[in-house]
Amino acid sequence: xxxxxxxxxxxxxxxxxxxxxxxxxxxxxxxxxxxxxxxxxxxxxxxxxxxxxxxxxxxxxxxxxxxxxxxxxxxxxxxxxxxxxxxxxxxxxxxxxxxxxxxxxxxxxxxxxxxxxxxxxxxxxxxxxxxxxxxxxxxxxxxxxxxxxxxxxxxxxxxxxxxxxxxxxxxxxxxxxxxxxxxxxxxxxxxxxxxxxxxxxxxxxxxxxxxx
Numbered sequence: 001x002x003x004x005x006x007x008x009x010x011x012x013x014x015x016x017x018x019x020x021x022x023x024x025x026x027x028x029x030x031x032x033x034x035x036x037x038x039x040x041x042x043x044x045x046x047x048x049x050x051x052x053x054x055x056x057x058x059x060x061x062x063x064x065x066x067x068x069x070x071x072x073x074x075x076x077x078x079x080x081x082x083x084x085x086x087x088x089x090x091x092x093x094x095x096x097x098x099x100x101x102x103x104x105x106x107x108x109x110x111x112x113x114x115x116x117x118x119x120x121x122x123x124x125x126x127x128x129x130x131x132x133x134x135x136x137x138x139x140x141x142x143x144x145x146x147x148x149x150x151x152x153x154x155x156x157x158x159x160x161x162x163x164x165x166x167x168x169x170x171x172x173x174x175x176x177x178x179x180x181x182x183x184x185x186x187x188x189x190x191x192x193x194x195x196x197x198x199x200x201x202x203x204x205x206x207x208x209x210x211x212x
Contacts, residue, residue: 001068002092002096002101003110007106008105020109020115026082028086031082047091050087060178071118093107113159142190145191146186148186149183156175
């Protein structure tokens with residue numbers, strides 16, 4: 001859900017940028033201390049996959065926002081929250097800087113939504129659903145993905161409302177309506193891709209571990 005330049009109130013994108021900077025600083029600290037080097041190439045492949053998936057989008061509320069797959073849930077469920085924020089930051093930043101998909105002034109807000117809230121919501125939802133033993137793993141993955149997308153839509157509606165773009169009810173209605181369907185697509189894709197990605201990651205790790 002990319003928000004372009006000239007839409008958000010400076011107070012909204014300013015606060016968003018500050019929060020984003022704090023979280024990403026923690027992510028970088030984590031990656032230096034705990035992230036295994038073998039995971040970096042796999043994270044790069046995942047970033048490329050998510051980048052391609054996000055390129056198919058359509059406008060919502062005129063030009064105030066866009067609807068598309070996010071990919072934060074897939075990144076979070078595969079690598080964990082902190083690495084997922086780095087993957088999503090790479091994707092969103094390249095889209096904004098190189099392809100002008102999402103504004104530069106709104107970059108902090110877009111990162112907050114798609115690189116922090118989306119993977120964070122998916123990670124929390126999946127953790128809570130795992131405690132329910134009667135819920136199948138595939139259902140937990142699907143629901144976690146759907147929750148991450150719809151929560152981003154809700155937060156986006158709040159940001160647009162605070163910026164005076166549209167009343168909250170109008171913004172929430174439009175964003176949640178479309179992202180409820182997008183969340184279904186994202187949930188299906190995540191369920192399908194997860195097993196393949198896990199097998200590929202395992203095989204890559206084994207190959208790397210046999211090298212001198």
